[in-house]
Amino acid sequence: MPQENTHDLSPYWSIRLALGSPIRRFLRKDQEQVKLDMPVLETARLVLRPIVPSDLNDVSAWFPGDPDGAAKAQNLIDFCAAEYCVRGIGPWGMQLRATRKLLGNCGLPHLDVRKRWGEVNYFVAPQARGQGLAPEATIELLRFGFRDLGLTRIQARCDPENWSSERVMQKMGMTFESLVDRRPPVKGASAKQKVYTILRETTNTAPDGSTPT
Numbered sequence: 001m002p003q004e005n006t007h008d009l010s011p012y013w014s015i016r017l018a019l020g021s022p023i024r025r026f027l028r029k030d031q032e033q034v035k036l037d038m039p040v041l042e043t044a045r046l047v048l049r050p051i052v053p054s055d056l057n058d059v060s061a062w063f064p065g066d067p068d069g070a071a072k073a074q075n076l077i078d079f080c081a082a083e084y085c086v087r088g089i090g091p092w093g094m095q096l097r098a099t100r101k102l103l104g105n106c107g108l109p110h111l112d113v114r115k116r117w118g119e120v121n122y123f124v125a126p127q128a129r130g131q132g133l134a135p136e137a138t139i140e141l142l143r144f145g146f147r148d149l150g151l152t153r154i155q156a157r158c159d160p161e162n163w164s165s166e167r168v169m170q171k172m173g174m175t176f177e178s179l180v181d182r183r184p185p186v187k188g189a190s191a192k193q194k195v196y197t198i199l200r201e202t203t204n205t206a207p208d209g210s211t212p213t
């Protein structure tokens with residue numbers, strides 16, 4: 001039986017909370033910000049690509065029954081546009097090949113090129129959960145991070161009661177590392193978060209990034 005996801009942050013807020021964290025780093029080499037290219041990534045069922053204004057209807061459907069759904073979707077699309085402009089990369093939309101519907105997003109909101117460290121996050125629309133789309137997308141994002149960005153360590157965080165998210169981390173091949181204080185604290189949210197990590201050396205990505213499978 002699928003478990004109820006008890007910490008169902010909206011895509012807008014889950015991304016904004018992640019980006020609001022003080023541990024966020026723009027990609028910097030010395031003090032110079034590096035702007036990255038954002039490639040389209042592909043998996044068996046998904047095309048991972050930038051979220052654009054014409055996605056408004058699909059993104060609005062991520063907020064079923066919410067009268068402010070369209071406004072939240074527009075905010076998210078505006079936020080994505082700003083991210084693509086400033087960082088070069090931002091949330092990747094998860095587009096299902098079969099229907100061309102955009103069903104969620106994932107990204108690398110925290111990156112530190114000098115430390116070769118990154119953090120992944122993800123969201124799947126309520127109506128599309130339980131089909132393994134999040135792990136399918138994020139495994140491809142891990143490959144991109146290790147192979148193309150040269151990262152050596154990628155982490156993800158979730159609230160302790162967010163079992164669905166923790167399962168995604170496990171399916172990505174990550175292992176539990178620690179329980180940390182949420183920084184900054186968020187009213188109404190868990191004070192602690194679980195941190196899961198994966199190291200490039202424990203994946204089958206070659207050191208030169210040439211043959212990820």
Ligand SMILES: CC(C)(COP(=O)(O)OP(=O)(O)OC[C@H]1O[C@@H](n2cnc3c(N)ncnc32)[C@H](O)[C@@H]1OP(=O)(O)O)[C@@H](O)C(=O)NCCC(=O)NCCS
Pocket residue numbers: 001002003004005007008009014121122123124125128129130131132133134135157158159162163164165166167168171
């Ligand atoms: C966490 C989330 C991305 C999982 O995406 P997904 O594509 O449903 O992932 P999976 O299909 O691999 O399911 C993962 C787990 O979710 C649970 N699950 C399954 N069906 C589910 C459903 N319909 N609704 C909620 N959770 C479900 C199961 O525990 C499953 O693990 P299992 O396959 O071992 O049974 C999605 O639930 C989501 O977007 N949640 C809200 C945002 C969020 O929590 N993001 C992570 C922030 S850290």
